[in-house]
Amino acid sequence: MALAHAILVALLDNPCSGYDLAKRFDESVGVFWDASHQQIYRELGKLEADGHLTAETIEQDGRPNKKIYEVTEGGQGFLQEWMAKPTGIRTVKDDLLVKLFAGHMVSRDLILEELENHRQLHEARLGEYRALEQQFLSKTDGLTLASRFQYLTLRNGLLIEQSWLTWCEEAIAYLMRLGRQGE
Amino acid sequence: MALAHAILVALLDNPCSGYDLAKRFDESVGVFWDASHQQIYRELGKLEADGHLTAETIEQDGRPNKKIYEVTEGGQGFLQEWMAKPTGIRTVKDDLLVKLFAGHMVSRDLILEELENHRQLHEARLGEYRALEQQFLSKTDGLTLASRFQYLTLRNGLLIEQSWLTWCEEAIAYLMRLGRQGE
DNA sequence: CCTGCCATGTAAAAAGTTACATGATTCG
DNA sequence: CGAATCATGTAACTTTTTACATGGCAGG
Incomplete structure (x- = not known):
């Protein structure tokens, strides 16, 4: 809610x-x-x-x-x-991971394309977040208390997007290695 | 869908x-x-x-x-x-971040408690995922192709949970530093 | 004896998506 | 002259959440 x-x-x-x-x-x-x-x-x-x-x-x-x-x-x-009131942690829901779970059902190339596509989307979003971070960091006269809290939410976005990017790269490399082994 | x-x-x-x-x-x-x-x-x-x-x-x-x-x-x-069919990337929705965005509305301790609570939840989940990873890694006779794809979804969970944990720690440290400066 | 597991569902309400609808202004 | 921006909404549908409902068996 x-x-x-x-x-x-x-x-x-x-x-x-x-x-x-x-x-x-x-x-x-x-x-x-x-x-x-x-x-x-x-x-x-x-x-x-x-x-x-x-x-x-x-x-x-x-x-x-x-x-x-x-x-x-x-x-x-x-x-x-x-x-x-305390709240629990999020529940992940991601289409890409559903697809990957059944990745053996379709061609390797299809999966790799989708991973590459997501890699680019996450990279772009990370770029936006970095630009937003610069706005915070460039305020030389110090941030208000409210801004500091907002900055923390942005830091979360940065860390999470970075992880997605890393994971996409790792997954692509993993599947390419599999491919070379002729599976 | x-x-x-x-x-x-x-x-x-x-x-x-x-x-x-x-x-x-x-x-x-x-x-x-x-x-x-x-x-x-x-x-x-x-x-x-x-x-x-x-x-x-x-x-x-x-x-x-x-x-x-x-x-x-x-x-x-x-x-x-x-x-x-290609799909887009997820849209984040997280109660904790909503709370943090308006963190200045409530006491510092309340926010710190909630962060610590989430830190523990993410730590526990990370532990579960690591246990699942061991099940994959312990299969000495090699994984089936289907298992390899499933392993990748688990790797995503591991990376994302690790980021949340790191972020919780960072946020807690950040707010404690603020607190000491007497804000 | 009470809690938890097994095993299936219905019903109502809240939240989210998709499509439809209008109409002026500004920019290329 | 067409597309994008400003600015607000309605309607229908799908998805998700929360609560209700049943009933036997096993273990402490």
């Missing part, structure tokens, strides 16, 4: 519209959560109905009006309550 | 009952997919209706009868088709 909480922490850091939230879920917030605009709008409606958010409509000319959402005190309490 | 495919690859490796599948999703298969027994029974029903699986009822006395599911040729084709 953490989509609601993910939205709240994002808005707490920086109040914005649903549209902007969707963009942030594609960028920085995306390091730890992902959501489509459809989900976001629905959830924003619920959170507002529950009193966890207030919306202020900004009239704009030349482009559609927008609603800026802000977390209420009630919303902050709701978040803090949730944060005080 | 990969739950169906995860079930198929598991049954392909080793036909079994829904109950046994649920256990395997908690153990070895759990390295790359997770599912509750409720999901599994429903999906088994669908897969059987679609002709991807056949079920054989085993009468047992003293305990409930069980149905052993096996992948049909049609099911294999269904799998292979899916495997030939």
